[in-house]
Amino acid sequence: MILEAVMLHVKPGMESEFEFAFKKASKIIASMNGYLSHELNRCIEVNGKYLLLVRWETLESHTVGFRGSAEYQQWKQLLHHFYEPFPTVEHFTEVEI
Structure with a gap:
């Protein structure tokens, strides 16, 4: 599993x-091969700051499958204009302890 x-x-x-737009976009990402789950968290201390966590079966499920898809273009159209600066x-991967 990749986080x-x-x-x-x-x-x-x-x-x-x-x-509101993220709710729509959630349906897109949830439909992708290799997708496991996701969550969006709003920061309590800083307005406008969010943490997005997405679980994928493999790294390629995200970097090749999702990012290389037509669905990703829809995702970008819905969400990318909200970000300043653009996110990294x-x-x-989980460390077994």
Whole structure:
């Protein structure tokens, strides 16, 4: 399992519109091959800051399958104009302890 983690900074005053658009976009990502789950968390201390966590079966499910799909173009159209600055995406794998 791969965990995609993204810190999102939404432009001031656009938080409600972003959350509404994200609900639509959630259906897109949830339909993708290799998708397991996702969650969006709003920061308590900083307005407009969100943490997106997406679980994928493999790294390629995200980087090749999703990003290379027509559905990703819809995702971008719905969400990318909200971000300032544009987010950095990182991928993690669980450490067995």
